[in-house]
Amino acid sequence: MQRHLISAADLTRDDAVLILDTAEEMARVADRPIKKLPTLRGRTVVNLFFEDSTRTRISFEAAEKRLSADVINFTAKGSSVSKGESLKDTAQTLEAMGVDAVVIRHSASGAPYRLATSGWIDAAVVNAGDGTHQHPTQALLDAFTMRRRLVGRDAGLGKDLDGRRITLVGDILHSRVARSNVDLLHTLGAEVTLVAPPTLLPVGVETWPCEVSYDLDSTLPKSDAVMLLRVQRERMNAAFFPTEREYSRRYGLDGDRMAKMPDHAIVMHPGPMVRGMEITAEVADSDRCTVVEQVANGVSIRMAVLYLLLGGNEPAVSHARPTEEK
């Protein structure tokens, strides 16, 4: 049984499908009058957030509480970290308090990996987003949302996303969501296309298991799902694109563009959305947009991950990073 979830690339197809299937079971808990399972009673999970993220932290906290875990929330702001304490010392302090799992969000790429592999702590580590590297539970909840919409809620059990065509649009270069989704969707058999201006695509993207295009309009008619990624306005200062207006004209999704998509195709966004620039209100508020579902599904996915890492009997998550070379 592997103990950590650091990267979507670490998941095998069977691991990922098991998590998605387990999340379906967890989703049923949300339909009950009492939304709680005793699974992690007596286990302590700390949410170690070195970077602001209300949405993800609350989602993990809800998942932990629905599984009856004892939850400790740690935010760096105002803590000993702001007084100069290191990640290692912070982690070891928390472990000394008997923590079973650490859900970590960090602005530094690789921080969760270091935490899991450096020997600083024994607890299971779940990556809740690290720098521009990975956000595996986001990718899982996105895949879960796609499977429910494109394959079916019950019909999807045990199945992957074989042959589905998924388009990711926007700031691929700085997006941990994009990296995670490319890895996971490929593992699940989907055909992924990245669409962005060349300035917002990473060097070496041609080696990724996906297609790359600069042209959104030609990609839309053959997409089963279009996921828009947030473009940070401060990127404009670094000359990644000329103006917000030009970006919106070339890569924003409005009603006319959405009409080019197949009737069954869905629009996704990991949030928070910048309305008007990357997505119009008309699209964001349409029935085809799954943003709210993604949030709800996030809780189910995180329940499934924590259950399988800490409470489940079946191996769910492999950890296939290369060993550290000395």
Next chain:
Amino acid sequence: MSKTLIRGAKVLGGEPQDVLIDGTVVEAVGTNLSAEGAEVVEADGKVLLPGLVDLHTHLREPGREDSETVLTGTRAAASGGYTNVFAMANTFPVADTAGVVEQVWRLGQESGYCDVQPIGAVTVGLEGAKLAELGAMHESAAGVTVFSDDGKCVHDAVIMRRALEYVKAFNGVVAQHAQEPRLTEGAQMNEGVVSAELGLGGWPAVAEESVIARDVLLAEHVGSRVHICHLSTAGSVEIVRWAKSRGIDVTAEVTPHHLLLTDELVRSYNPVYKVNPPLRTERDVMALREALADGTIDIVATDHAPHPHEDKDCEWAAAAMGMVGLETALSVVQETMVDTGLLDWAGVADRMSFKPAKIGQATGHGRPVSAGEPANLTLVDAAYRGQVDPAGFASRSRNTPYEGRELPGRVTHTWLRGKATLVDGKLT
């Protein structure tokens, strides 16, 4: 005892010979030399080299004595076979005045393990804005000949031009850390397939190459000489090769780690591999080896960059850049250049002693192993293979990427002007 006979040493890798040291100089080199009155060191076919010279060392004193001091750094140097090191200027305070360079120089004199020649900063505070008092540093007791803002690039073309022109007055050389600052904002590793996958900011090769291209043209324009620190890319090699073919007075160095390690190792997120310039690709490594072999790259320099444990035992982004190198340099060069057939031991002596001494005008170092020359010597057991154990390092810091890695070669003896500083692998 003032005489030492080194018996049966392969001088520069040649046939076994005896070398007699008398006082501070080599008295004779030959066969069957008399051992009368001399302490005998049985070399048994070990390789005897001129004492190594490192044109690029960080000794951290003054200011970061928790990382290294002149004393601990020179002890590490003697352990690695060095008899002369050039100490980089990025200390606290910065070595940008005659006072600071003299302090470093005197500490080196007092250490007794290795000569220390301070490098002076090109600009005040390494800020790239105003030339430091280059002449005063040259005229000081330290006699500075090499100037560098290493760690920071002299990125302003006018300041670089003026520095190159100004040091001509005393045949100085400007050693450039080639890093275009805007192209490397937020950079944490080599820009490429691995950085994209790991989500770490990329340091593109062109950020190094574009500065080198500019600087060799500036050096040509003003008729000065420029030295390029730690070349790391195949493109940089091509530019230096072109510049030399054009007659430009440029020299260049490569570090041992850039001859051996690639950015694939960064997948471990282990900050021991975090260094500036970053580890590059296999293609770059091969180009650097070939360039060192054919002379395009003139010398090997360690860029010995000690950091305390806590500055490396953390997440990648928070970690300091750099790795120690004095005590492993020769082994890495043997592994990558000698054992691969790219360079013989005479070539190693050339790249690690003769030429760096010449570039830095290190008087008395980088001299032939022959009668009448200063007895600055290094004896190497080239047949040795063993795992690197940083616990035995003399350096105050242990941030080596080679822990547990098997490397060939071991320096057994070092002599500084006839005085043994290292005997059977142990510092005196």
